[in-house]
Amino acid sequence: MAATEATHAAGEAYDVIVLGAGPTGENLADRAHAAGLSAVIVESELVGGECSYWACMPSKALLRPVTARSEGRRVPGLKDAVDVPLDAPAVLAHRDAITSYWKDDGQVRWLDSAGIDLVRGQGRLAGPRRVVVNGGRVLTARHAVAVCTGSRAVLPPIPGLAEARPWTSRDATSAKSVPGRLVVVGGGVVGVEMATAWRALGASVTLLVRGDGLLPRMEPFAGHLVAESLAEAGVFLRTGVEVREVRREAPGGPVTVLLDSGDEIVADELLIATGRAPRTEDIGLDTVGLPHGSWLDVDDSLRVKGVTGGWLYGVGDVNHRALLTHQGKYQARIAGAAIAARARGVPILESDPWGAHAATADLRAVPQVVFSDPEAAAVGLSAAEAEKAGYRTRVVDQDLSAVAGASLYADNYRGRARMVVDLDREVLLGVTFVGFGVGELLHAATVAVAGEVPIERLWHAVPSYPTISEAWLRLLEAYRG
Incomplete structure (x- = not known):
């Protein structure tokens, strides 16, 4: 059955149903299929997910010219040649190519070649081992349903913020032009990387951080060194401040950011990079006794706790163990192996902390690179x-x-x-x-x-x-x- 033309039939049965076709879902389905299980992925957006189109890939396409120029400026015999403004249209065009122009044809072809079916639409749980797509098509799972729907940006409850239509991480990585003035709220990875990229592309950037430094989940010296470099690049960094209110009088017009200090900053765009939430608000968790829109609490084999029968898995961002693409892919390999083992009646090695069925690295060895300068x-x-x-x-x-x-x-x-x-x-x-x-x-x-x-x-x-x-x-x- 071709991935693009999975046959419509009432109660179609698969060994494994995967909700979400990002890197996590793709890898889990691939591992399950490689173990001899049939698999289908349900996706409401683009096959390839957040990483391919709005996160890892486009952001690094924006950042690589920045770091290459920065390093070149420090190499004798080369620094004079590269000490020029970046060609912003060329950088944005390369970003567009890296994202395949926000088309997923290539990813769909890969699914097809891997023998994994694809059903496009919004999938919702409808009781044990049952998924309804777009309110009509019914899929049933013999062994497992895996929720791999990822996470989304969250807007904090700041007066006027939602009405001002700020950028989230998706907007920041897919913008079609360089804003003249950009305010970034948040000193984590997204805030730091996007401040780095858009400043180098020509925007005047102000970075607002509630805490006392950048990259709070790393060693303090990491944030200090990155902050020094951002300041040298011309980013206006303010720490220990909070946004009190946001105003935007007209769509597309300037946005005014009011701080708790009483200061006002006027910009063309405002990026909010202060947190993530699980994309579980519309997948029917309530039908299996789980809180609507919650993070999924899982064991080390990625099986959701508290679900009778042990058929539901939460893999990737949705379990809040490590919100990183490579960790989601790692979890997918573990979960795929665990699902296949349980389907065959093979004992699970979850008690082995570094075994084939335990995602131990989530707790002890999570790697992360911030592509700052x-x-x-x-x-x-x-x-x-x-x-x-x-x-x-x-x-x-x-x-x-x-x-x-x-x-x-x-x-x-x-x-x-x-x-x-x-x-x-x-x-x-x-x-x-x-x-x-x-x-x-x-x-x-x-x-x-x-x-x-x-x-x-x-x-x-x-x-x-x-x-x-x-x-x-x-x-x-x-x-x-």
Whole structure:
């Protein structure tokens, strides 16, 4: 049955029904199908989901020219050639190409080639193992229904905000032109990345943060270094402020942002990047005894707790374990394996913390790269998180500019690395890097944290000279003393 032409029949039965065709849903369906189960995906928007069209891919297409120019400006023999304004129309055109012009033909072809059916429309649960699409078509699942519907941006309850029609992350990554003046509210990943991108493309950007720094879920030095760079790029950063009211007199007209300090900021666009909510408000959770629009509480095999029969799974953003595309894909692989094992009557290895059926990395080894200028990358626990969790730790820091490879990478390289060591087991609990190109260093740290590689064995993992990866050697030397 072709993905684009799945046959309409009352009560169509599949082994697995997946709600949501983003990377999480696609990977879960693929894993289930590879294990010999039939699978169908129900999608109300574009196959490929948020990541492909409004998040990871378009945002990084906007940011890559920014970081490439920034690094080039620090390379002798090249800096004069690249010290020019970015060609904004060319950057936006490349972004459009990366998103396939917001068409999902290629993704649909992949589903078809993988043997996974597609039903377009809004899918809602209608009791156990039953999904109704667009209020009429009925699908039933022999083994599992997996909710992979992702998350959406949330607007805080600020007077006048909804009426002002602010940008959310979707608008910020898909805008067709550069705003003259942009106010960004929120100092997390979306706020930082979009402030970086639109400032480099020519907008006057003001970044408003309620807390006292940027990137609050990372080590404090990450936010400090990124804030310094944003200020040097011309971003007006204000911390410790709250938006009291928003006014926009006419659609498309200027927007006025009133702060609790009494100050007013006038801009052409306002981006709100302050939080996410699960896209579970219209999928029929109430029909299976779950709260309407809630995050889904799951076990480590991603099975939703409190649902009789154990047939419902919540995978990706909807379970609030780690709101990252790569973690959603990881969870999809775990859930797909668990669903297939249960369908065959094979014992589940959920009690094995690093086994095939437990998404342990969600709790111990989540990697994330912030594609700011410079990049910030981290995996595992920060020093504060490790202390709060009760570990006996030692924190080791390294100035990345002191590594030979950094001086070759760029003049006046600024960066820092930190590893958090569990002293009782002598393994790494977390690692953080800030600097040019550090996103490509992160996977080595992820392997070390997820693999619980002993410090003494890491000493034998020799970094190539002269690369920035030699930071590992310096960190280990500092730890050993």
